[in-house]
Amino acid sequence: xxxxxxxxxxxxxxxxxxxxxxxxxxxxxxxxxxxxxxxxxxxxxxxxxxxxxxxxxxxxxxxxxxxxxxxxxxxxxxxxxxxxxxxxxxxxxxxxxxxxxxxxxxxxxxxxxxxxxxxxxxxxxxxxxxxxxxxxxxxxxxxxxxxxxxxxxxxxxxxxxxxxxxxxxxxxxxxxxxxxxxxxxxxxxxxxxxx
Amino acid sequence: xxxxxxxxxxxxxxxxxxxxxxxxxxxxxxxxxxxxxxxxxxxxxxxxxxxxxxxxxxxxxxxxxxxxxxxxxxxxxxxxxxxxxxxxxxxxxxxxxxxxxxxxxxxxxxxxxxxxxxxxxxxx
Ligand SMILES: Nc1nc2c(ncn2[C@@H]2O[C@H](COP(=O)(O)OP(=O)(O)OP(=O)(O)O)[C@@H](O)[C@H]2O)c(=O)[nH]1
Ligand SMILES: [Mg+2]
Numbered sequence: 540x541x542x543x544x545x546x547x548x549x550x551x552x553x554x555x556x557x558x559x560x561x562x563x564x565x566x567x568x569x570x571x572x573x574x575x576x577x578x579x580x581x582x583x584x585x586x587x588x589x590x591x592x593x594x595x596x597x598x599x600x601x602x603x604x605x606x607x608x609x610x611x612x613x614x615x616x617x618x619x620x621x622x623x624x625x626x627x628x629x630x631x632x633x634x635x636x637x638x639x640x641x642x643x644x645x646x647x648x649x650x651x652x653x654x655x656x657x658x659x660x661x662x663x664x665x666x667x668x669x670x671x672x673x674x675x676x677x678x679x680x681x682x683x684x685x686x687x688x689x690x691x692x693x694x695x696x697x698x699x700x701x702x703x704x705x706x707x708x709x710x711x712x713x714x715x716x717x718x719x720x721x722x723x724x725x726x727x728x729x730x731x732x733x734x
Numbered sequence: 735x736x737x738x739x740x741x742x743x744x745x746x747x748x749x750x751x752x753x754x755x756x757x758x759x760x761x762x763x764x765x766x767x768x769x770x771x772x773x774x775x776x777x778x779x780x781x782x783x784x785x786x787x788x789x790x791x792x793x794x795x796x797x798x799x800x801x802x803x804x805x806x807x808x809x810x811x812x813x814x815x816x817x818x819x820x821x822x823x824x825x826x827x828x829x830x831x832x833x834x835x836x837x838x839x840x841x842x843x844x845x846x847x848x849x850x851x852x853x854x855x856x857x858x
Contacts, residue, residue, distance in 0.1 A: 549799075549800060550773050550775065550800050551773075551800070553771045553773060553802060554846065554850060555770075555771055579804075579805060579808030579809070580808060581770075581804045581807045581808040581814060582807065582808075582811075582812070582814065583813050583814045583815060584762060584814075584815045610804050610805060610808055612805070613853075615849065615850055615852075615854060616849060616852070616853045618849065619846065619850060619853060621850060621853075621854075622771060622804070624770070624804070638770065639770070641769065642769070642771065710857075711858055714854060714858055717854050718854050718855055721847055721851045721854060722851065725848070727842070728842040728843070728847060729844060731842060
């Protein structure tokens with residue numbers, strides 16, 4: 540299929556950011572607040588994603604099952620589209636995180652201060668894979684307000700990981716989290732490049 | 735929280751049960767490499783008579799602008815693996831073109847990052 544410069548203009552650059560965190564921290568809410576489309580729920584087959592089967596022929600007649608993840612979109616400009624993927628909260632579905640994180644620019648790890656440690660696995664996942672991330676404290680009504688430094692200590696975050704407060708329900712607040720993430724990525728990119 | 739390993743896989747949290755797919759003839763591995771963000775765009779060529787209604791729906795969805803595989807899957811309410819198989823059928827038929835995300839996935843490309851930063855700031 541010939542695809543010259545003409546179709547370069549038709550295909551924008553697609554960037555991916557993950558929105559992760561423990562059960563019920565506000566991942567779907569966050570994606571809904573920033574996405575220009577209603578967050579979609581995309582499904583993956585557990586058999587295909589987890590064991591990489593070529594075919595379901597061997598399990599014909601049996602049922603297989605799916606795991607859903609959130610999906611949102613921000614058309615940043617004519618040439619760039621940012622896609623947001625929410626990770627499934629439950630640990631046993633984390634095999635899907637590998638596929639989701641493949642090629643991701645970075646991640647937003649949401650934390651709920653009522654259950655700080657609920658997002659510990661997400662932090663660990665991105666640290667292990669060297670995927671840059673920031674921590675956004677979702678300030679639920681009536682929840683205790685922690686200082687960012689307290690959250691940093693509780694989650695044992697390195698000094699370079701940004702920790703920012705947010706209201707996942709508010710478009711402006713959630714968008715500013717993405718701005719902080721991209722700033723963080725830029726700072727890393729500039730510092731890792733030879734002058 | 736540790737996973738006990740004793741939990742049944744097929745409970746309420748595991749999503750709906752799906753029958754092996756008639757729409758893809760039971761295939762889950764596409765004939766072309768595709769990922770969640772592979773962008774799909776209709777070329778204008780119609781689906782073949784052997785293709786099903788899901789193939790036609792894909793062409794409809796990506797007629798105007800490129801749509802990533804993950805978004806097609808959500809609209810079709812089909813798992814990503816099955817959607818990839820259908821898209822691969824359409825590639826073989828010349829009914830769609832695809833593009834893998836390129837430079838924008840390099841997290842250290844300051845030009846892309848600057849563009850994202852500018853665009854996001856304008857939304858504040
Ligand atoms: N007060 C308040 N409520 C919130 C906020 N963010 C989310 N919620 C509520 O908290 C609940 C859980 O939010 P979700 O966005 O569904 O959380 P999630 O991380 O997607 O949950 P799972 O996918 O089940 O892990 C919902 O009822 C939201 O309306 C917030 O910033 N403030
Ligand atoms: Mg959710």
